[in-house]
Amino acid sequence: MHRRQADFYQEAHDRPGLLKLALTAEAGPWQQGAALDFLAALPDDVPALLGDLVGLSLSRGWALVVRQAIDRIPHDDLVPLLEPLIVERLDSADDDEYRLLAELLVHVEAWELLGRLVSRALDTDDPGTREVAEDFTQSYSPMWLFKPNP
Known part of the structure; x- marks a missing residue:
C-alpha cells in the first residue's frame, strides 16, 4: 500500500484533482477512505482540498478522520x-x-473562531442551534476568552 501511495504521489499529474474527485459522495466510501488515508500519510495536498474536507467533516462517519487530516496543516496557516x-x-x-463544525474547531484548537461560531x-x-452554543460555551468559553500576552 505504501508503495502504491508513493507511486501515486510521484506520478499523478493532477493529485489534488484526483483526490477531490475521490472525496465526493459519488465516488463512494471506498474511494473516500483511500483518499483520506493518502492525505493522512502525505498531507501536502490538504490545504488545496480544505473546502472539500470541511464539507466531508459534516458527515458523522468521516468526521474524526477528516479532522485529523485537516489538523495536519500547521495551526498558523490553518486558521486563516x-x-x-x-x-x-x-x-x-x-x-x-x-455541532460538527464546532467539534472540528475544538479539534484544531481554533478557539477564537469557535467563539465566533458560538x-x-x-x-x-x-x-437546537442555541443548545449547541450553550454546550460549547460551558465547555470551552475560557479558551476563546483568554488572550495570552504577546
Missing part, C-alpha cells in the same frame, strides 16, 4: 484558511452542522 469556509457554512447550517449560534431562532 479555515475561517472563510466555516463562516460561509454557518449561513445555511442546521444544529447538527453547527456567538452566531446564540443569535439564531433555532433552539
